[in-house]
Amino acid sequence: MLVAIHVGQFAFAGIVAVAIVGIALAVASRRVGEREGISEARVTTLIKAQSVVEPVITEELLDGDRTAIARLRVVVARDVVDSSLVRVKLWSQDGRILFSDEPALIGQRFDLGSDELDALATGRIVAEVSDLGGPENVFEREIGSKLLEVYLPVHTPQGEPLLFEAYYRYNSVQASGTRLWKSFAPISLGALVMLELVQIPLAWSLARRLRSRLQERESLMQRALDASEVERRQIASDLHDGVVQDLAGVAYALSARARANTTGEHGSDPEAEQIAETVRESIRALRSLVIDLYPPNLREEGLASALHDLTERSGDKGLPAELDTSGLLDPLPDAVAGLLYRSAQEGLRNAVQHSNATHVRVRVLTDQRLAILEVIDDGSGFDESILSEREAAGHVGLKALRGLVVDGGGSLRIRSNREQGGTTMTVEIPLP
Numbered sequence: 001m002l003v004a005i006h007v008g009q010f011a012f013a014g015i016v017a018v019a020i021v022g023i024a025l026a027v028a029s030r031r032v033g034e035r036e037g038i039s040e041a042r043v044t045t046l047i048k049a050q051s052v053v054e055p056v057i058t059e060e061l062l063d064g065d066r067t068a069i070a071r072l073r074v075v076v077a078r079d080v081v082d083s084s085l086v087r088v089k090l091w092s093q094d095g096r097i098l099f100s101d102e103p104a105l106i107g108q109r110f111d112l113g114s115d116e117l118d119a120l121a122t123g124r125i126v127a128e129v130s131d132l133g134g135p136e137n138v139f140e141r142e143i144g145s146k147l148l149e150v151y152l153p154v155h156t157p158q159g160e161p162l163l164f165e166a167y168y169r170y171n172s173v174q175a176s177g178t179r180l181w182k183s184f185a186p187i188s189l190g191a192l193v194m195l196e197l198v199q200i201p202l203a204w205s206l207a208r209r210l211r212s213r214l215q216e217r218e219s220l221m222q223r224a225l226d227a228s229e230v231e232r233r234q235i236a237s238d239l240h241d242g243v244v245q246d247l248a249g250v251a252y253a254l255s256a257r258a259r260a261n262t263t264g265e266h267g268s269d270p271e272a273e274q275i276a277e278t279v280r281e282s283i284r285a286l287r288s289l290v291i292d293l294y295p296p297n298l299r300e301e302g303l304a305s306a307l308h309d310l311t312e313r314s315g316d317k318g319l320p321a322e323l324d325t326s327g328l329l330d331p332l333p334d335a336v337a338g339l340l341y342r343s344a345q346e347g348l349r350n351a352v353q354h355s356n357a358t359h360v361r362v363r364v365l366t367d368q369r370l371a372i373l374e375v376i377d378d379g380s381g382f383d384e385s386i387l388s389e390r391e392a393a394g395h396v397g398l399k400a401l402r403g404l405v406v407d408g409g410g411s412l413r414i415r416s417n418r419e420q421g422g423t424t425m426t427v428e429i430p431l432p
Contacts, residue, residue: 011196014196014199014200018196030178033174037173041148041150041168041173042125042127044085045085045151045164045166046125049152052075052076052080053075053080053154053164056071056072057072057154058157059156059157061156062098064106064107072090073099076099081101086143086167087140087143087167088165088167089105089166090165091116093160093162094109095109095110096108097109098162104139110136116165119151119163120163125151126152127148127150128149129146129148129149129170144169147167147168147170148170148173149165149166150166150167303325303328303332303337303340304325306341307323307362307364310345310348311348314352314360317352319351319358320358321360322359322360322362323362324361324362324363327365328365329366332366332431333431333432335408339404339405339429340364340373343412343425343427344362344364344373346401347375347425350398350425351379354379355377355380356380357379358378359378361376361377362375363376370430371428372427373426373427375424376423376424376425377423378421380418380421381419381420381422383416383418409429412425412427413425414426
């Protein structure tokens with residue numbers, strides 16, 4: 001199920017990527033197509049101006065000769081104006097319209113702009129979007145809201161320059177971009193879709209392999225925890241049946257000797273009684289260690305109950321502990337519960353032995369796909385740089401715990417400050 005979800009997420013991401021690339025390709029293709037359409041309009045205008053219109057221009061056209069205008073109108077209507085080129089104007093240098101396919105414009109005078117005058121002077125071809133706001137464009141506004149304007153110089157038989165101006169529908173320029181997009185889209189998007197289809201089986205295989213590796217890691221972690229559990233149980237058993245029993249026998253013997261001396265001539269033996277009490281304290285400490293080494297059955301008792309016993313033992317050792325399990329969704333998987341219990345055990349042990357704290361708070365909760373444990377004390381704090389020094393000196397409890405947590409896919413962080421005081425240990429373990 002998880003494999004299918006991950007592959008579905010991968011496929012969805014691929015579809016989104018294809019859509020983004022498709023949109024970007026469409027925009028880029030349209031822009032390139034528009035540039036190509038403008039370039040094509042420039043070439044078309046040059047060919048029609050110099051090959052069709054210029055040979056028909058006569059000197060009489062400068063004087064407004066009707067015959068010259070009529071001859072030019074026939075040529076323009078037949079060979080120049082078409083569905084995309086919708087307006088033609090022929091200007092003199094002083095701004096007078098000598099010819100247009102719109103008769104009402106012929107003979108009118110308007111100021112030429114700097115670009116038009118520059119084109120007349122240099123002979124260059126200019127293409128730009130016309131704003132259609134000028135008085136000379138009053139008839140073009142009826143054609144469309146956006147036109148492409150292309151102009152270049154032509155010459156009379158005696159060499160006088162005139163400005164030939166052509167107007168194109170801009171949607172014909174945009175159509176060139178659409179044609180370019182339609183030409184490239186099947187190839188580009190088809191290649192992306194094929195790549196996505198090829199990657200989905202690979203993603204499925206990788207997801208299954210990853211899931212298998214995660215299961216193997218969980219199995220190895222569980223084996224390590226089980227092996228550690230067996231070893232700890234064996235050590236606890238050896239301590240209980242061996243050293244603890246031996247010390248108990250020594251304590252009884254010392255107590256008996258101390259009582260026997262009370263009836264002797266030398267009176268009681270306070271030294272022997274003191275030694276016996278010391279041995280009894282050692283026995284209690286060893287029994288507490290046995291309990292720590294052989295923790296409760298978390299599956300049967302639950303993590304919350306086990307942590308409650310753990311914090312009570314911290315209070316017995318002189319450090320009151322508060323437990324907050326309001327955010328815990330119990331039961332947790334055995335491996336996760338075991339790691340959280342051992343983390344709390346190590347955190348409380350360090351707080352009791354090293355923090356000089358007066359109070360410690362243990363908080364455990366589940367947040368989305370994480371199990372989180374916090375052990376917070378109000379002690380004197382420490383510089384985090386000394387952790388490596390303590391590990392070098394043989395204090396490897398935190399180092400070993402960090403290794404177990406990392407092997408379980410989690411993280412362990414310790415925040416402390418000697419100036420402000422207090423230490424916080426945070427353990428986060430992902431839930432399967």
